[in-house]
Amino acid sequence: MHDLADSVESMEQLAAVWRTVVLDRAPDADVRDLPGIAVRWADSRFAFWNCVALTDVGTAPDLLERRLKETAEIMRSKSRPGFLWVFEDLLDDEARAALDTAAEQAGLAYAFPGTGMAGDLLPLPEPHHLDLTFERVTTEEHLRAYADINSRAYGLPLDDGRDGLAGSTLWQDGIHAYLGLRDGTPVACAATVEAQGRLFVLLVATDPGWQRRGYGEAVTRKALYEGARATGAARATLHATAAGAPVYLRIGFRPNSPMRFYGLAP
Numbered sequence: 001m002h003d004l005a006d007s008v009e010s011m012e013q014l015a016a017v018w019r020t021v022v023l024d025r026a027p028d029a030d031v032r033d034l035p036g037i038a039v040r041w042a043d044s045r046f047a048f049w050n051c052v053a054l055t056d057v058g059t060a061p062d063l064l065e066r067r068l069k070e071t072a073e074i075m076r077s078k079s080r081p082g083f084l085w086v087f088e089d090l091l092d093d094e095a096r097a098a099l100d101t102a103a104e105q106a107g108l109a110y111a112f113p114g115t116g117m118a119g120d121l122l123p124l125p126e127p128h129h130l131d132l133t134f135e136r137v138t139t140e141e142h143l144r145a146y147a148d149i150n151s152r153a154y155g156l157p158l159d160d161g162r163d164g165l166a167g168s169t170l171w172q173d174g175i176h177a178y179l180g181l182r183d184g185t186p187v188a189c190a191a192t193v194e195a196q197g198r199l200f201v202l203l204v205a206t207d208p209g210w211q212r213r214g215y216g217e218a219v220t221r222k223a224l225y226e227g228a229r230a231t232g233a234a235r236a237t238l239h240a241t242a243a244g245a246p247v248y249l250r251i252g253f254r255p256n257s258p259m260r261f262y263g264l265a266p
Contacts, residue, residue, distance in 0.1 A: 004057070007089035007257035010116030011055055013237045014085060015040065016195040017202065018051050024170040025049050030078075036067050043080050046156075046164025050082020057090050061102070064095040068106035075264050076107075082263070083111060085239075089257035099260065107265050114259035115245050118237040121252035122199065122228040127221035129180070129214060132188070134222045137177035143168060145179060145186040146203070153205035176227040177203075180219035188215035192227035192236070199227045201238035201248075217247045224251070 015033070018040035022029045030041040036056040042049040052071045056063060071084050084103075088096055095102075100110060127134075137146055143165045151161030171177050177191035187210040192199040201223065206216040224236060239259060240248050249255075 003256065004089060006118055007087055007116060008057060009118060010237060010239070010256050011038075011053060011087045011090060013195055013198065013200050014038070014051070014053055014239065015055065017193060017200045018049075018053075020170070020174075020193065020195070021202075022049055022051070024168055025164065034070075036063070037071060037074070039074060041074075041078060041082060043078055044163055045080060045160040047080070047082050047160070049164055050078065050080055051085060052082070053085040054087070054090065059091045059095050061092075061095045061098050064091060064098065065102050065106070068102050068108060072106045072108055072264065084108060084262040085114075086260045086262065087116060087257040088260060103262050104265070108262040109265040111261040111263050113242055114261060115240045115242075116237070116256040116259060117240050117245070117248050117253040118198075118235065118256060119251075119253040120235050122224065122234045122236060124221055124225050124228065124251070126225055127218055129218035131182050131213065132180040132215060132218055134219065135179045135181055135186075136226070137175075137179060137189075137191075138172050140166070142177075142179060142186075143171055146171075146177060146189045146191075149179075149186060149189045149207050150203055150205040152207055176223050176230060178219050178222045178226070180215050180222070182210065182215075188219045190216070190220040190223040192223045194227070194231045194233060197233060197235070199224060199231065199233045199236040201236060204238075204244060204247075216244070217250060220247065221251060 026042040147161040180188035188206040190204040
């Protein structure tokens with residue numbers, strides 16, 4: 001169990017940031033704050049923009065069962081798939097132990113793990129990498145390159161990733177999104193956006209052909225550096241995959257709540 005305040009912060013950052021990115025993607029998106037449930041659902045082909053998260057603190061098993069059934073009903077009402085995000089440290093010990101069984105009974109299937117992370121680490125030094133130049137996302141061509149790197153890194157169809165970013169003025173202006181280019185070719189990407197006085201890191205990816213060279217870390221540092229310069233933020237948060245967590249530890253982030261992602265069972 002980590003500091004509960006950090007875990008609450010992690011959940012609240014998700015709710016704040018996803019409200020922004022989901023409404024950017026679909027102005028008529030389902031963005032509701034229900035008792036114990038945050039709905040942030042763009043109904044996009046990019047499944048990460050279709051999100052439901054549990055928001056109760058200290059959830060006991062009986063309440064967890066009810067919330068899981070409610071979220072499954074919400075997800076079944078949508079035309080495109082997405083994920084339920086569960087921050088484990090917001091559950092009491094009994095509920096954590098019962099989570100997978102309760103999710104299965106509600107018709108949900110475990111998808112993958114994650115970790116909330118945060119740190120008072122800004123400002124960072126201006127980043128450099130011998131192989132890379134950095135370019136801010138400001139055009140549709142940049143957006144497509146950013147989407148395609150994410151799609152290839154996470155095994156998504158290219159059109160699904162593009163549906164998450166195409167035509168977005170937010171990603172070309174309000175978000176500090178950067179490409180890392182090797183010899184002029186985009187090979188990595190990362191972005192930060194201000195939320196509640198913090199910088200949130202999102203959609204970090206490296207093209208599979210160029211991984212394990214420090215490119216993801218370098219472009220993440222660039223997005224943090226430029227975001228901090230623009231906003232004056234001193235604290236940053238993110239939600240890491242298992243593969244990404246070691247990178248963020250090197251930058252100075254520290255883990256808070258473990259996370260579990262669920263989709264609807266087939």
